Amino acid sequence: MSSTDAVKSAPKRPYSPNAVSRGTNAVIHAIFILCTIACVFPLALVIVVSFTDEMSILKHGYQLIPDKLSAMAYHLLLNDATQIVRSYGVSIFVTVAGTALSLLLTAAFAYPISRSGLPYRHAFAFFIFFTMLFNGGLVPWYLVYVKYLHLGNSIWALIIPMLIQPFNVLIMRTFFSTTIPAPLLEAATIDGAGEFKIFRRIVLPLSLPVIATIGLFNTLMYWNDWFMSLVFINDNKTVSVQYLMYKTMLNIQYLTSNVQASQALSQGGGAVQLPSESIRMAMAVVGIGPIILAYPFFQKYFVKGLTIGAVKG
Amino acid sequence: MNPVNPVPAPGRRTKASSGGALRRMRRYRTLYLMMIPTIALVIVNNYLPMFGILIAFKKINYEDGILGSPWVGFENFKYLFATSDAWEITRNTIAYNAVFIATNLIGAIAVAILLHELRGRLAAKFYQSAFFLPYFLSAVVVSYLVFAMLGEEHGFVNNVLLKTFGLDPVSWYAKPNAWPFLLPIINAWKNIGYFTVVYLAAIVGIDEEYYEAALIDGAGKWKQITRITLPLLMPVIVIMTLLQIGRIFYADFGLFFQVTLDTGTLYPTTNVIDTYVYRSFMVMGDIGMSSAAGLYQALVGLALVFGSNYIVRQINRDNALF
Incomplete structure (x- = not known):
């Protein structure tokens, strides 16, 4: 999509007299095209470097149009993909389980405090809200999980700490209280439906937009998280994709120590060098891949979701 | 559930x-x-x-455990504030966040207004998607992208940009003075797209009739923006800014830890309260210092939320958070 396409496709529609002039419009386009390049360029660079021949990187650095292409880095990565496959497994499990559990718990708390008749509902809302204002800090929080719950190095340490996001609870509560008509709930009660049945059969189906939104927020949060790993994980079993990328950045050896081919390469002759630069960027691409693929879907619903959440909580 | 309620509910x-x-x-x-x-x-x-938080007032040793370890009063805080670190991390945290709040606000509102003025809807959608993309990348990914640009030996900036202009390569990761400029750029790159979505949604919600009336009265674009768009955006601006000011004592850990590749040389200009708490606990094992810094952050953070909310309440009750 270039700016000329957009301008060409438009002239059928008459512009309001308040529209910007053609000149101004062109200037805005020019600014935005530059911004778009700035936003996408580093990603493109990383992808290109991952496909660049190692010698060409060593000679000319990272280039957008490299001298020589090579899929060597991917070849080596996929030669022994055990660690990558395992990390994908960890990340997918954490994301799916985390998102599902988080939605369940968030809805189960947000719905009761959205009911105007519930005694002490403001106190319960404050109970959640207060955690946004004050916290005990990293040390006691860490000790609770590692010393008392013994969750160090456990995959649950990547899930449990992020299950309740106060802001999401408040967004959901606002949605429930503004979009579910109270008379509907009363009618259901009169018809003899229990509270739980009302929640499952009436409230949840009517709340799909907010559930989808919070679900997306959660998915992104869990997939992109590396902090829980940094704090709680210090073995090599429970390494998520993000954490694997982090370790690869620190130490290329971490990834390539498993790769038999690379060992053979480095033992083979002193002159042959491990393509560490392109491998590093290939690892980044392997990690970024799912986000880029899901992006068109994500951003569309994210934009919608942010406007749902914009209702003052 | 005990009906004796310790927290006064704001209801009746x-x-x-x-x-x-x-x-x-x-x-x-x-x-x-x-x-x-x-x-x-x-x-x-x-x-x-x-x-x-009582850990901050103790000298923890692992034999006695948390409860058994001796009390030391404000000793940990004395040590913390005796070092130059305390001032450094406070200054860095607040100064960076202040710059981030300003650039995000100005940048996002400018982009949102321009997107709204753009003639082609499709093009506007496309630009918005491009600007929003960096927001979806984790800090680890951003650290790779920044490294690809700034890496000393092979980075794009040194090898292509600076070379083209005949300039010498710069060791970015060894130059603390560069990061007060680099980090705001990276932050803007990552976050402006998000705030643009928020502000654009608010601008789209403004009734077209205001602008039509302004046009009849002979108001130009600039007048329309300053007299209609910005005043009507004010509630959203206040809420978004208030949320960020309330968290001005909390830094974006990923930006300061991952994106700088945790480089020791850069600490003077990139160490913030969050990274300090993390490093003194997880790396140095200094529980006392870390807890003291953590509590300092939590308490001042709490005061700032109430303070900023109080000020907004004085100006306009409806815009306050609570």
Whole structure:
């Protein structure tokens, strides 16, 4: 999509007299095209470097149009993909389980405090809200999980700490209280439906937009998280994709120590060098891949979701 | 559930007699049951660690445990504020966040207004998607992208940009003075797209008739923006800014830890409270210092939320958060 396409496709529609002039419009386009390049360029660079021949990187650095292409880095990565496959497994499990559990718990708390008749509902809302204002800090929080719950190095340490996001609870509560008509709930009660049945059969189906939104927020949060790993994980079993990328950045050896081919390469002759630069960027691409693929879907619903959440909580 | 409520609810429920309240609570017992798992989780994840703030007043040794370790009063805080670190991390945290708040606000509003003025809807959509993309990348990914640009040996900036202009390569990761400029750029690159979405949604919601009337009165674009768009955006601007000012004592850990590749040389200009707390605990094992810094952050953070909210309440009650 270039700016000329957009301008060409438009002239059928008459512009309001308040529209910007053609000149101004062109200037805005020019600014935005530059911004778009700035936003996408580093990603493109990383992808290109991952496909660049190692010698060409060593000679000319990272280039957008490299001298020589090579899929060597991917070849080596996929030669022994055990660690990558395992990390994908960890990340997918954490994301799916985390998102599902988080939605369940968030809805189960947000719905009761959205009911105007519930005694002490403001106190319960404050109970959640207060955690946004004050916290005990990293040390006691860490000790609770590692010393008392013994969750160090456990995959649950990547899930449990992020299950309740106060802001999401408040967004959901606002949605429930503004979009579910109270008379509907009363009618259901009169018809003899229990509270739980009302929640499952009436409230949840009517709340799909907010559930989808919070679900997306959660998915992104869990997939992109590396902090829980940094704090709680210090073995090599429970390494998520993000954490694997982090370790690869620190130490290329971490990834390539498993790769038999690379060992053979480095033992083979002193002159042959491990393509560490392109491998590093290939690892980044392997990690970024799912986000880029899901992006068109994500951003569309994210934009919608942010406007749902914009209702003052 | 104990009906003796320690937290004064902001509602007016107290007038109901305790018998009536009990009866009503029984009626809603399913709803209370639904809340139990979340309540338990929040107690473990948030409230239990709050008692842990007493660690900041102790000299912890592993033999005696947390409760058995001796009290040392404000000793940990004395040590913390005796170092130059305390001033450095406070200055860095507040200064960076202040710059981030300003650039995000100005950048996002400018982009949102221009996007709205753009003639082609499709093009506007395309630009918005491009600007929003960096927001979806994790800090680890951003650290790779920044490294690809700034890496000393092979980075694009040194090898292509600076070379083209005949300039010498710069060791970015060894130059603390460069990061007060680099980090705001990276932050803007990552976050402006998000704020643009928020502000654009608010601008789209403004009634076209205001602008039509302004046009008839002979108001140009600039007048329309300053006299219609910005005033009508004010509630959103205030809320978004207030949320960020309330968190001005909390830094974006990923930006300062991952994106700088945790480089020691850069600490003077990139160490913030969050990275300090993390490093002194997880790397140095200094529980006392870390807890003291953590509590300092939590308390000042709390004061800032109430302070900024109070100021907004004075100006316009409707815009306040609580």
